[in-house]
Amino acid sequence: MSVLDSDADPFPRRCLFAADFFMTPLASKPSAMTPHVTPRRFREPHCLPVRFLTPNSAGQTSGVRADCSRWVVWFFCFAGLVLCGCSDPGRDTYPVSGLVRFPDGTVLRDGSVEFEIIGRKPAVTATGQIGPDGTFTLGTFAADDGALAGRHRVAVVSNYVIGTGAERPGMIPETKLDPRYRSFDSSGITLEVEPAENQIVIDVEFAP
Secondary structure, three states: OOHHHOOOOOHHHHHHHHHHHHHOOOOOOOOOOOOOOOOHHHOOOOOOOOEEEEEOOOOOEEEEEHHHHHHHHHHHHHHHHHHHHHOOHHHOEEOEEEEEEOOOOOEOOOEEEEEEEOOOOOOOEEEEEEOOOOEEEOEOOOOOOOEEOEEEEEEEEOOOOOOOOOOOOOOOOOOOEOHHHHOHHHHOEEEEEOOOOEEEEEEOOEOO
C-alpha cells in the first residue's frame, strides 16, 4: 500500500500534493491531482504597460515602456507645433529687382534704392545697390532676399561723380539726380510690392 492510499495520516498526502503543484512545469498537461491553476507569481501582469524590445549599442535588448514611447511621440508633436507657430509671417519677403531711369531713357549708373513699408512700426527698410546698367536688387533681412509685401515709400540716393564729359573725351555726360529723391518724405514715390516676383521701374528726374 502506498503512502497515498494510507488513511492513517493525511499529512504526507498534503506534502506530496504541494510538491507536485510547484514542481509541475507550467506547459505540461495537468494531472488529476494537480488543478490547472497558474501560480500567482507567474500570472501575466495585465496592469503593466507593454514593453518593446530594442537593441542597444552592445547588441543587447532593453525594454522600453510603451507609455514612455507614447509620451516621447507627443512631446515631439508638441515641439513641432510650437516651432511652426513661432515662424513670423511678418518676415516673409518677395524678390524685387528693377531699373532706375531718367525721362530721356538714360539710367542712373550708381547709388542705392531704399524701400520702406508703409504702416509698420518699427519701420522695415529694404535696400539695393544700383549697378552700372541702372539695375538693382532689394534685400531686407539678407542680401537680395527681397522686400515685404505691401505699399512702400521709395528713396533713391546717388553720389555719382558728376561731369560734363568734356574732361573725358568720348564719354557720355552724366546727369545729376534731383536731391529730393534722397528722402522718403520728399521723393513722392510709392510703389507696391506684390507677394510674388516683382520687376519695378523707378522713374526719376534731373536736378533743376
